[in-house]
Amino acid sequence: MSDPRRTRRTVRLAGAVTAAALATAGCGAMDGSTSGGGGEAEFRRPVDMVIPFGPGGGADQVGRAAGKAMEDSIGVQIPAINVPGATGSTGMTKMLSGRPGESMAILIQDTLTTVPAGSASFELDELRAACRLQSMPSAIMVRKGTYKNWEELAAEAKSKPGQLKVATVGANSVDDIVLAALAEEQGTEFRAVPFSEPSERYSSLLGGAVDVLYEQLGDVKQYLDSGDFVPLVLVADAPVEGYEDVPTTEDLGLPPEVVLPQFRGIVVSADTPDNLVSALSDACEEAVNTPEMEEFQSQVFAADDSYQSADDFQAFLEEQESLIAEQLDAYGIGGGS
Secondary structure, three states: OOOHHHHHHHHHHHHHHHHHHHHHHHHOOEEEOOOOOOOOEEEOOOOEEEEOOOOOOHHHHHHHHHHHHHHHHHOOOOOEEEOOOHHHHHHHHHHHOOOOOOEEEEEEHHHHHHHHHOOOOOOHHHEEEEEEEEEEOEEEEEEOOOOOOHHHHHHHHHHOOOOOEEEEOOOOOHHHHHHHHHHHHHOOOOEEEEOOOHHHHHHHHHOOOOOEEEEEHHHHHHHHHHOOEEEEEEEOOOOOOOOOOOOEOOOOOOOHHHOOOEEEEEEEEOOOOHHHHHHHHHHHHHHHOOHHHHHHHHHOOOOOOOOEOHHHHHHHHHHHHHHHHHHHHHHOOOOOO
């Protein structure tokens, strides 16, 4: 029986060959002065920034901020396009359906997790890293006036197994790995409720539709600053400035391998020529070093070493896919790759 994902790759490859022929005829989005993809890159058409999640979340914020900062470097506009669904798979499929060199997408840890989990509509070898933009801590948080600390929340979760609801980014995500580790180490049993739209996750906690939110600290900074959201556990391998009194997952006895760094980076089709990938990687580096992006990164708790070049990010993704596969297998999550 044929593998439908393999068929999709074959179709995309054929499309890429056609696109290359059109580019040679002068109809392409860019110039790559040698047939091997080397030489100076020239983008001739806008390059879509596909954001595989809804407006307002962290992926949307960094995608728009980075795209705006990169436009001067590559010399064309970078319009942001939100394509939410399936923990990011829908957006990745949208990006891969475009002509190489005319589309890129934000990839996050949770979307990568769906690949070894067997629920993604794409494979990692269909993607090519351009740069990593962020690495940041996550947290388990509640709305104000509900639970004072983790001990109180854990006691409630133990007394009502499966009744307390946690808003998550989607099925077969890093969120599920951490919740499974908490169940094993702390005896807590929560019910994960996935939301593809960030605004829905936040409003569900504010309105009481869910009891807990798993989210990156920087994505909900406005709610943290207002006191509406209260972090009870940091999913991080070290304390976070301003939240030193909040216990980490290590403090709760979770193994370090489940603290997978929540990252956000830019990927393109694997068929994208080398010179274009290099140009995007350089543009990313210039973008993260602008005063505007530095201020943005600081506000959302992004690590100082967040940026990775195309080659470093590619190696990171391959390593993370292997680590994630091990954790999914250890906790019996997903259908396997």
